[in-house]
Amino acid sequence: MPKLTRRSFMKFTAASIAAAALADKKRVHAEKDDVDRAFPLMTAGATTAYGLCHFCSVGCGIEVKIKDNKVISTEGHPDHPINEGALCPKGRSMKEMTNSDERVTHPLIRKPGSDKWEPISWEDAFDKIASKVKDVREETFTKTVDIDGEEVRVNRTEGIFSLGSAEIDNEEAYLYTKFNRALGIHNFTHQAEI
Numbered sequence: 001m002p003k004l005t006r007r008s009f010m011k012f013t014a015a016s017i018a019a020a021a022l023a024d025k026k027r028v029h030a031e032k033d034d035v036d037r038a039f040p041l042m043t044a045g046a047t048t049a050y051g052l053c054h055f056c057s058v059g060c061g062i063e064v065k066i067k068d069n070k071v072i073s074t075e076g077h078p079d080h081p082i083n084e085g086a087l088c089p090k091g092r093s094m095k096e097m098t099n100s101d102e103r104v105t106h107p108l109i110r111k112p113g114s115d116k117w118e119p120i121s122w123e124d125a126f127d128k129i130a131s132k133v134k135d136v137r138e139e140t141f142t143k144t145v146d147i148d149g150e151e152v153r154v155n156r157t158e159g160i161f162s163l164g165s166a167e168i169d170n171e172e173a174y175l176y177t178k179f180n181r182a183l184g185i186h187n188f189t190h191q192a193e194i
């Protein structure tokens, strides 16, 4: 084994210190590069809102991130007792649906003989729906005979099926049921089983 002289000891120590300093400098540069290269968080500066997915009756909780008046992220709400942070693809894609240019935000009508949909006002749409419901009820009310043998109509129509929404809660479902029964519609569902 070569003998370690005082001179060679000093040289070895100096070289070790220089190597350590170089390695440290390289590490600092690497860390700085990492920071420079890191993408800023997409949700930085966004506000958070909470809601429910309306696609089905499971009712998963959603954490919505909003920035510049636009939904930028929809994730499962981690504290929600039903989904505990998870979302199926439909709930996960809520952001795309909200921001889509193809999202329909007003009623459309396809007139008889037309091959295209055209915008219509809400008032006109409601009037047309009400008128159509009235016509179909008139045409399809169930007929029966009374105790005198006279033919009578009863408030029961086979011509309309009514579909509710998974978004409605118990109280709304109650009103929805009353509404349909008042119209004589007995084929209806508030959508839970779809």
Ligand code: SF4
Pocket (backbone or CB within 6 Å): 053, 054, 055, 056, 057, 058, 059, 060, 083, 087, 088, 089, 090, 091, 092
């Ligand atoms: S995230 Fe999926 S499972 Fe949950 S409510 Fe929406 S559609 Fe239903």
